[in-house]
Amino acid sequence: MTSRVRSEALFQAAQKRIPGGVDSPVRAFRGVGGSPLFIDRGEGSRIWDADGNEYIDYVLSWGPLILGHAHPRVVAVVREAAGRGTSYGAPTAAETELAELVQEAYPSMELLRFVNSGTEATMSALRVARGFTGRDIIVKFEGCYHGHADGLLVKAGSGGATLGIPDSAGVPADYARNTITLPYNDAEALENLFLREGKNIAALILEPVGGNMGLVPPEAGFMEMVRRSTKGSNSLLIFDEVMTGFRVARGGAQSLFGIQPDLTTLGKVIGGGMPVGAYGGRREVMEVVSPLGPVYQAGTLSGNPLAMAAGVETLRIIKEEGLPEALEDRGRRLEEGMAEAARRAGVATWGARRGSMFCTFFQEGPVRDFADAQRSDTEKFARFFHAMLERGVALAPSQFEVGFLSSAHTEAEIETTLEAAREAFAAI
Numbered sequence: 001m002t003s004r005v006r007s008e009a010l011f012q013a014a015q016k017r018i019p020g021g022v023d024s025p026v027r028a029f030r031g032v033g034g035s036p037l038f039i040d041r042g043e044g045s046r047i048w049d050a051d052g053n054e055y056i057d058y059v060l061s062w063g064p065l066i067l068g069h070a071h072p073r074v075v076a077v078v079r080e081a082a083g084r085g086t087s088y089g090a091p092t093a094a095e096t097e098l099a100e101l102v103q104e105a106y107p108s109m110e111l112l113r114f115v116n117s118g119t120e121a122t123m124s125a126l127r128v129a130r131g132f133t134g135r136d137i138i139v140k141f142e143g144c145y146h147g148h149a150d151g152l153l154v155k156a157g158s159g160g161a162t163l164g165i166p167d168s169a170g171v172p173a174d175y176a177r178n179t180i181t182l183p184y185n186d187a188e189a190l191e192n193l194f195l196r197e198g199k200n201i202a203a204l205i206l207e208p209v210g211g212n213m214g215l216v217p218p219e220a221g222f223m224e225m226v227r228r229s230t231k232g233s234n235s236l237l238i239f240d241e242v243m244t245g246f247r248v249a250r251g252g253a254q255s256l257f258g259i260q261p262d263l264t265t266l267g268k269v270i271g272g273g274m275p276v277g278a279y280g281g282r283r284e285v286m287e288v289v290s291p292l293g294p295v296y297q298a299g300t301l302s303g304n305p306l307a308m309a310a311g312v313e314t315l316r317i318i319k320e321e322g323l324p325e326a327l328e329d330r331g332r333r334l335e336e337g338m339a340e341a342a343r344r345a346g347v348a349t350w351g352a353r354r355g356s357m358f359c360t361f362f363q364e365g366p367v368r369d370f371a372d373a374q375r376s377d378t379e380k381f382a383r384f385f386h387a388m389l390e391r392g393v394a395l396a397p398s399q400f401e402v403g404f405l406s407s408a409h410t411e412a413e414i415e416t417t418l419e420a421a422r423e424a425f426a427a428i
């Protein structure tokens with residue numbers, strides 16, 4: 001057994017002061033048992049924990065680090081920016097530069113604004129949609145995560161297309177009632193809802209490739225139905241590309257599927273590991289945002305110069321290196337190798353991958369919505385997770401999360417990972 005004495009002591013100390021010892025719940029390892037690694041440093045595809053153990057990292061801060069940890073060019077620009085001051089609360093040239101780099105890949109974002117997280121981006125996009133349409137109802141899909149804003153922490157009531165009930169204590173029922181939840185990939189339920197309720201719906205928000213219930217891609221025709229239904233009732237379509245942005249393709253899922261959303265939210269990759277989110281879309285819609293229009297949204301640290309510097313440099317490198325498309329071969333090798341390793345060990349799995357995001361469900365599949373995803377053998381997943389960790393491979397500590405590749409992951413490291421997977425599948 002690898003020693004994790006330091007991590008465990010740090011976790012004990014953290015729990016005395018921070019709820020559950022963590023600042024974001026999934027970090028606590030509740031989905032797999034055991035106690036979390038406390039990380040000391042990262043470099044490229046690797047992280048080192050507080051006990052000095054080394055891992056190949058497929059969490060990558062939950063997606064942002066498409067260039068790997070501590071990319072020298074990103075570190076250099078952040079250092080340089082910090083030397084000129086960490087925040088001014090006034091506009092800087094870097095914000096326009098980052099906006100330009102984003103818009104080049106996401107032309108649907110004619111106007112966009114930077115915020116500090118994905119949560120803020122989706123929350124603001126919904127306010128804009130409501131302000132623009134003068135309607136209150138929001139539609140989301142079960143298993144799609146859009147950050148922790150009140151109206152988005154909602155699950156379906158009984159029987160699919162029903163008004164929402166809160167999914168978290170502290171969310172007023174009155175508030176959740178304005179959110180309708182549907183099963184992912186259910187084109188018929190979607191069409192029926194919009195035929196019935198369309199004129200009251202401000203927006204439909206979705207992950208165009210589901211990445212927060214494990215990886216669940218949309219089925220053929222589903223996105224077209226999503227676009228047609230929203231357009232038909234003058235409701236706005238919001239693509240939450242906080243995870244898929246610069247991950248499933250440089251231009252996100254919207255470029256992959258050739259669908260133009262009215263609004264897009266981004267986060268994760270565009271901040272290069274610093275806290276950044278963005279929301280934007282059609283000019284006439286975004287013109288409702290203050291100071292141009294009546295929808296208020298603000299941020300003391302929004303467009304922070306360190307974060308903008310990291311984002312600009314990251315997006316430049318992405319462009320130079322042709323990411324994430326350049327990761328396709330490595331992604332495919334990993335996907336096929338994992339499936340092969342599971343098959344040989346006689347473990348039932350269902351694999352999914354889009355671009356540099358991948359996932360292995362511990363079940364036969366197919367997995368096309370959240371209910372399907374939940375049929376996975378989470379105990380088997382937990383054993384696999386720990387068996388991989390023991391062999392120096394860090395996966396996300398939950399069956400319902402995806403893995404990420406970076407440009408720093410070499411072919412040799414992928415082979416090392418697959419060797420670990422062969423042993424791990426055999427061991428469970």
Ligand SMILES: *Cc1c(COP(=O)(O)O)cnc(C)c1O
Pocket residue numbers: 116117118119120122145146147148207211212240241242243244267268277
């Ligand atoms: C991570 C994520 C968010 C929330 O972003 P935070 O920066 O954690 O607030 C929103 N939507 C999607 C699709 C995400 O994956």
